[in-house]
Amino acid sequence: MSALTLAAGADPGFLSPTGVEIAFVLVGIATLGAALVSVTTKQLVHAALWLVVTLGGIAVEYLLLTAEFIAWVQVLIYVGSVVVLLLFGLMLTRAPIGRSPDADSGNRWAALAVALASAAALVWVVVDAFRTTWIDLDGPAQGSTKVSGEILFRHWVLPFEALSVLLLAALVGAIVLSRQSPADAPAGPDAPAGPGASAGSDKEHR
Amino acid sequence: MHLAYPAVLAALLFCTGLYGVLARRNAILVLMSVELMLNAVNLNLVAFDVWLRDTLHAGQALTLFTIAIAAAEIGIGLAIVLMVYRNRGTADIDRLRDTAEGHEPAPTTDAAPTADRATGAAA
Numbered sequence: 538m539s540a541l542t543l544a545a546g547a548d549p550g551f552l553s554p555t556g557v558e559i560a561f562v563l564v565g566i567a568t569l570g571a572a573l574v575s576v577t578t579k580q581l582v583h584a585a586l587w588l589v590v591t592l593g594g595i596a597v598e599y600l601l602l603t604a605e606f607i608a609w610v611q612v613l614i615y616v617g618s619v620v621v622l623l624l625f626g627l628m629l630t631r632a633p634i635g636r637s638p639d640a641d642s643g644n645r646w647a648a649l650a651v652a653l654a655s656a657a658a659l660v661w662v663v664v665d666a667f668r669t670t671w672i673d674l675d676g677p678a679q680g681s682t683k684v685s686g687e688i689l690f691r692h693w694v695l696p697f698e699a700l701s702v703l704l705l706a707a708l709v710g711a712i713v714l715s716r717q718s719p720a721d722a723p724a725g726p727d728a729p730a731g732p733g734a735s736a737g738s739d740k741e742h743r
Numbered sequence: 744m745h746l747a748y749p750a751v752l753a754a755l756l757f758c759t760g761l762y763g764v765l766a767r768r769n770a771i772l773v774l775m776s777v778e779l780m781l782n783a784v785n786l787n788l789v790a791f792d793v794w795l796r797d798t799l800h801a802g803q804a805l806t807l808f809t810i811a812i813a814a815a816e817i818g819i820g821l822a823i824v825l826m827v828y829r830n831r832g833t834a835d836i837d838r839l840r841d842t843a844e845g846h847e848p849a850p851t852t853d854a855a856p857t858a859d860r861a862t863g864a865a866a
Contacts, residue, residue, distance in 0.1 A: 576763030648765030707815035
């Protein structure tokens with residue numbers, strides 16, 4: 538990264554970064570580190586908690602890019618609901634609390650090779666293409682709530698409404714998938730006594 | 744701000760998610776890595792939207808749509824994973840090899856009672 542930084546002597550210059558750039562790089566390093574811990578940790582619940590740090594860091598990056606509405610949507614939806622859903626999923630599939638040595642599958646070295654190769658290729662291409670491109674962050678914020686509301690309900694109304702139908706379909710689909718079908722509701726003869734058996738009998742009474 | 748900073752960060756986050764998708768065994772961790780990849784794409788969309796100063800702000804609108812679709816995807820995905828766990832008693836994706844070629848079908852008869860027990864306890 539430092540070699541790339543030195544190699545690109547563009548007009549505003551990588552060597553004289555602005556305050557926004559310094560903040561972006563620092564938050565970016567924290568975000569990337571949290572993402573790396575999240576995909577490599579052996580403790581499954583910790584992976585979800587490091588994902589919170591990653592998504593929060595990306596929300597801060599949105600704020601630094603003056604897209605404040607998307608930053609708050611990111612905090613609300615990702616940090617607020619998606620991570621909670623993932624934690625519930627881990628809980629319901631009885632993820633072990635401590636270290637689980639089989640968290641990574643056997644092809645992790647192939648995965649590491651593929652990821653490193655694609656990272657090298659993508660970073661090289663992106664730096665080569667955009668090292669002299671400058672984002673002008675001055676002026677009024679381009680992602681304020683006013684601007685976002687105007688463009689969303691003036692130009693993007695039809696996709697927005699279609700998306701609400703898609704969300705409804707996903708909701709119905711998730712409910713249909715996760716409720717038990719009446720065929721397998723009565724428990725087998727070897728069903729253990731306890732809350733499971735009482736739940737099964739409840740289903741039968743209905 | 745240089746456009747290279749958000750673009751490089753997005754590329755690295757995408758490759759981190761790629762590693763997670765390929766290397767993880769638990770299906771929920773794979774879904775988390777997919778979320779990382781989607782977030783990298785969102786960061787790219789926002790950065791290029793701010794750079795291009797699009798009057799329609801297509802990048803930001805598409806980012807909002809991607810976030811909503813990711814929420815729908817994680818809901819459906821978790822429902823599928825929970826159903827697989829309920830039926831098989833495991834959420835490890837490399838044990839779900841029923842459609843793999845060149846392998847005998849996995850003996851699922853001994854796994855069925857444990858799956859039933861797990862279902863009963865979860866219900």
